[in-house]
């Protein structure tokens with residue numbers, strides 16, 4: 001298992017925490033109003049949706065997340081703009097105009 005490779009480094013977690021602070025993002029859970037979160041120590045892969053098509057390993061977006069310790073609500077943030085990972089060489093279609 002290469003679990004260590006899949007986990008965010010201490011520096012990446014600090015980058016994520018610093019980014020959250022810098023943006024002034026409130027930490028009240030929108031579901032239970034708790035203020036007790038855990039930063040996810042790895043990234044989620046969010047696959048792009050194509051109507052009527054099921055794809056495995058298609059284009060996706062890496063997401064950093066934080067988990068409410070009370071109700072387990074998951075809050076997600078795009079990891080690339082935060083600087084947690086570099087964009088891979090993929091077709092980057094920004095969508096329709």
Ligand SMILES: [Zn+2]
Pocket residue numbers: 029030031032033034068069070071072073
């Ligand atoms: Zn909650």
